[in-house]
Amino acid sequence: MARLHTYTTEITWTGNRGTGTGDYRSYGREHDVAADGRPTIPGSSDPAFRGDPARWNxxxxxxxxxxxxxxxxxxxxxxxxxxxxxxxxxxxxxxxxxxxxxxxxxxxxxxxxxxxxxxxxxxxxxxxxxxxxxxxxxxxxxxxxxxxxxxxxxxx
Known part of the structure; x- marks a missing residue:
């Protein structure tokens, strides 16, 4: 029988520029990837998809x-x-x-x-x-x- 392991993370969207997802260009793709006791990873989409090149995709x-x-x-x-x-x-x-x-x-x-x-x-x-x-x-x-x-x- 396989031993099961469960993993959890928390992904929080931080790209609301004040109007939410009103249209495709109105929101940022920025988000944070977090897990208990670990440094947060700054995430975004790939720059080809309007993402922030300074963040992990x-x-x-x-x-x-x-x-x-x-x-x-x-x-x-x-x-x-x-x-x-x-x-x-x-x-x-x-x-x-x-x-x-x-x-x-x-x-x-x-x-x-x-x-x-x-x-x-x-x-x-x-x-x-x-x-x-x-x-x-x-x-x-x-x-x-x-x-x-x-x-x-x-x-x-």
């Missing part, structure tokens, strides 16, 4: 969630398999198709760059990405392909 947050989930599973798997990771940076790229009905993500590609403690760990470090991908809760929950193109090097 849902598409960025979805991509970040996929990348974070992969990172956390990967670090766990490396730790239990004797691979010492000394550095990890990912620059994921997500692609979204805008359609008359709205839009949808068509793909996400993770581009993690990892450094491990020794040359003898590189092969195993590369292989563990497939396991991390299979284990990632977020990648398993989306309806578009998520792939990864890791680069692993050994510390000098």
């Amino acid at each position: 849902p598409e960025q947050l979805l991509l970040a969630s996929i990348s974070q989930c992969h990172l956390l599973w990967y670090l766990h798997l490396c730790a239990v398999n004797g691979v010492v990771v000394t550095s990890y940076v990912d620059n994921p790229v997500g692609t979204m198709a805008e359609t008359p009905e709205g839009g949808h993500f068509t793909a996400a590609v993770l581009h993690p760059r990892i450094e491990v403690a020794s040359e003898g760990m590189v092969e195993k470090a590369l292989a563990l990405h497939a396991d991390a991908h299979r284990a990632c809760f977020i990648a398993s929950s989306v309806n578009f392909p998520v792939s990864h193109e890791p680069v692993v090097t050994a510390a000098a």
Whole structure:
């Protein structure tokens, strides 16, 4: 039987410019993403949809969630398999198709760059990405392909 976990957040729209949603151009897309005891994340829509470019948009947050989930599973798997990771940076790229009905993500590609403690760990470090991908809760929950193109090097 699956163990269930419940997550909560509070999303508060802060973009009322005095007239509410009187028309498409009359309101701001600004909002706050909050959860108990955590810093608030300033959100908006993508600038292509009249959003504030200084705030996080849902598409960025979805991509970040996929990348974070992969990172956390990967670090766990490396730790239990004797691979010492000394550095990890990912620059994921997500692609979204805008359609008359709205839009949808068509793909996400993770581009993690990892450094491990020794040359003898590189092969195993590369292989563990497939396991991390299979284990990632977020990648398993989306309806578009998520792939990864890791680069692993050994510390000098």
